[in-house]
Amino acid sequence: MAGRGRGTEEGGETTAGVSERLMFAHAEPQEAPPIQLPQPRAPAEHLPDGHGAVLPVSPTAGGGRIRKQLGSVSLPALRRSVAVAASTEIDRGVGFLLVPVFLAAGVIYYFSLSTEPDLYRPLAAVALMAVCAAVSRSWQKTHLVFMASLFCALGFLSAKVETWRMATPMLGSEIQTRLTGRLVTAEAMANGRVRLTIDLMSTEHPTLRYAPDRVRLSARRIPSGMTAGSMLTGYAKLLPPTGPVRPDSYDFSFDSYFSGIGGSGFFLGDPKLLAPASTAPTGAPFGARIASAVENAREGIADHIRSSIGGSEGEIAAALIVGVRAGIPEAINESMRRTGIYHIISISGLHMALVAGTIMFLLRGAFALFPDFSSRRPVKKYAAAIALASIAAYLVISGIVVAAERSFIMLAVMLVAVLFDRAALTMRNLAISAIAVILVSPHEVVGPSFQMS
Template sequence: MAGRGRGLDRGEDAVIGVSERSLFAPLPTSPLPTSPPEKRPGNDPSRAELPSSSPPARAGLVERVRKRIGPISLPRLRHGVAVAADLELDRGICFLLVPVCLAVGAIAYFSLAAEPDFARLIALVVLIGFCALVSRSWAKTHLCFMAAFLCTLGLLAAKVETWRAGTQVLGSEISTQITGRVVSLDQMETGRIRLTIDVVSTARPKLRYMPRRVRLSARKIPADMTAGSLISGYAKLLPPTGPVRPDSYDFSFDSYFAGIGGSGFFLGNPRIVAADDKEVPLPARVSSSIENAREAIAEHIRSIVGGAEGEIAAALIVGVRAGIPDEINEAMRRTGIYHIISISGLHMALVAGTVMGLLRGAFALFPDLSARRPVKKYAAAAALLSIAAYLVISGVVVAAERSFIMLAVMLIAVLFDRAALTMRNLAISAIAVIIVSPHEVIGPSFQMSFAATAALVGAYAGWADHRAGQTRSPPPKRSLPGFLTRKILHSAGGLAMTSIIAGSATALFAIWHFQRVSPLSLFANLAIMPIVSVVMFLAVASALLMPFGLDWPALYVMGKGLTAMIAISAWISQRSPLDAVGLISRESVILVAIALVIATMATTWLRLAALPFALAGLLTVSQARAPDVLISEDARLIAVPIGGGELAVSRARPNEFTVDNWKRAVKSESIIVPEVFNKGEGQFDLAHAADLPSGAPFYCVEGVCLARHPSGAIIAHVEDRKDAWKACAFANLIVIDDATGYDPCHNPLVLVITKRQLARKGSAAVFFDGQSAIAPATVSFAVDSPYRPWHAKRAFSREARGLPPYRKPERPADSPAVQ
């Protein structure tokens, strides 16, 4: 019995240790199957079939390859493709493509210019499904219809999610009295407290279109305020902002699917209002209890560790990361290790691995029990429960939820004696994420996470197949120092290859979304990941010891490890070159994504089809043109690249987040604030605006700011529409920061953009003709009309309706009494 148990355990390890593709038929010995040679004079079939592994010594590499492959012809190539395609189908590539088709449908939905109708979508799904059903006799046609059916299912799933979200978004900024229940509290690095509130009522004025959930910041809150408290306070509410430039991250899109209908700040300190807890629904009470437990654990960690290390420790254990200092966040972004802070697959895997390792080590102390029982399944079940608890205590954020699904599928595969690390399991987790949250498909988190995981799984499977086909001799006996050195080098090499593979798979997605790369990320990950592994082990240990009050030694050592991590990231960040790389084309990202799908999912020589897509993607990277002028959606800020890595802005104190995004987009290193001149001093006069030097920063006088682009075009920023006509004589672009403004020039060579246009269409990017500054400029806005549901609120602001800012009416003087 003992031998049988050990044999079963080794069998389980064998299943886990090989790739899924090795369970199927072996690959053909040649990339292209050899067709029977033609019998003609001078052609001996037996000679053609002789092995070519021993070519004459004088034959070069090309000759050997030609003899190995044989003559290439179109019929033979077609036959080879058909055989390889059949083998791919036998190995289950159709199932791997299911999440790809669903993702294509979801992306197509969010890329539509107008909101599709529910009835038409359902009719389209039924029609294509019926066609797929009746075409089962024709294999190729059936596959095409099934792919189309899955794409329409993804499109329908995205439509259902949008309808289910139905977030009521604030249309315009307003100040009102808010009464609501606290959902969560976050202590920010600036000292303010960020509150997420479910709104119960509003007053002074009472909002007719009241958002159900808002996010507000406060300078100070009562000491006894917790999640679930009913609070009240006067606050200024703002609608969610749109993209800071065209094709950038859309905050209103994210807020819509997060259920956040507005944001802002309290004009005073909020106060607690007495309420009857019986009126609170059970799900809200459970959520409040979990949130309070998270906050209590975070405060306990801060009290023991303290400083920035305590904030990072709280982020790793309970997902509370609002208090991490900005300079540490920036250092980790520049070094490419910010993924350590966000609870994702790395943390889930480390937690599961730690629990499984501890339990299997404990079971090994009882050989009889380990021989008779499937202890690996017991450990996998415990690991599954541990990551489920970790998901709940970390706040059920989207990245952690997705990572939990991926790892849960793998652990469940272990419970059913299936290979854990396979592309099929990754496909199952991707299907679950897409069905639950289709909007995540167009976000950087989903794209980078699944791209890295797919690349690593594919590389692991290929390496496992390569190793399985080799005969290995027993390793020679080594001394203990030699053994340790070999293990360290193997671990470092594995970690380096993991970083290279994952970094290569996600590089273009990171550039597309963030316009930045981390040149020293490989060295940073090699230096920091061993520390992170120890830190996460201590985090698990502290969580297990915390109920008994014995967690302080683990937290103390964890803090020391985080101190080392912060120091290393800061040292590497100071030596990292500029990480801003500018914009890349959308076509390049699509082509590289197609190449990644083919390379990771194909198991035959058909994976070579990824090369032309990857090459085309790399060749089209630089086809995106950087904007010549960037304009914020509130018309208050303009930025002009003036050369030399400098970005001229129209305000002395611009929005830091917006300017940082613009700097990365146009590859600028510093900003140049405007020079302001007083009227009548004679230092600068609008009459001589045409004499501005090329590449000059903004010069402001009389409510008008002027700058000259290196192409020679002049940009004017006007605060009052009454002054806009002054710039018509010399400006190529006029931006009017007045919702009541209009085009006073009536000149097709002068581009006029008003505050009303920006309020309705979002931020803008302007492009000048590179050949002539006289040619009319072109403009691209961030938001297209007709509006999608997450942009519908734009039509209701005062600026979008061409109205001036709201002003309280002055109280009329008391009229004389009537005699």
């Protein structure tokens, strides 16, 4: 039985084969899709003579589109959106992060004044803003405004208090006199001279009526055995602290004032040793004796580093470890300034972080060798406490310079957070550190060191 052919219908009848060419020979051709022609360009604005290009003129020239969009904005809706966003940020704690900003604003305003204000004015402003902030607690917006004003007034007051507390007597004009004083620091410079910081005790020939309390002088050489705490005398030329090199540039006398340096200059001859530190009169304050002992320890460490390493490398190592930078050759200083790495020889956050991180890493590794002890004790807190004590000792050995002091405060806040089971690296801890630095040393706000850190 044969199957059905291609021309067989279901009823059994067979039809003749049909050619597909004949079937579609008379089919009507399909209409092609219309061609999309390019839209005509907008009128062009010719540039002035000499330019061959043309610029299309926008149909919304003159800011019509912007005006249309602004016209569709509802001011009540915009106010509600801003209020909701501000409330959300305040609930997240952003308000606390702005506290150092307002404190710094008050400090900057104080140092921008051309005349010195009285102390009672910032005190009255702080008291008034505190009362207004307490009364306006029921009105959130008003309360926030008064709180911001209160912190600005506190920043202003802290700067005023620091200026009043320092009260550094500054030399008014250059003069030559014989001075007697107590040596605070002695730093060997790269040019062979020695830079001395001296607490003045008396002057004669002539006697200065308004003598500075502390001066910084250079000498060609000093007698052997002259260390911090020694009594010395010599004939010197005193100069007022250097001001700005050009208008509106950095004022070096500003830093001298808050460093307690009332004058600078040089000895006209070699200073003479009156009494070494071991036999000096005991009338020095207790703090001065402690500072002399620390300074002698610093110099001892620096001398050991120089003798062990030698050359300019030893001077750089001494600067990195104990902060004694006077012996670095000027050519190396200039090279580091030109390459932008001069800040690495100033003990600051990098050095403090390296010390704290190294101590914590070594201690955590040592504790890990005793798993039974580590599993039952908060070894992380132990490591943080020892690291905190280590950077405190490093701060003292480095001379308690301002940059190191600021870095110590920031790291101390983070390590204390670890001791209390809080996150160490948070914006809140950064704000706490900034608040502490501003309240302790308000004048640092206007300095480049604080702004860069």
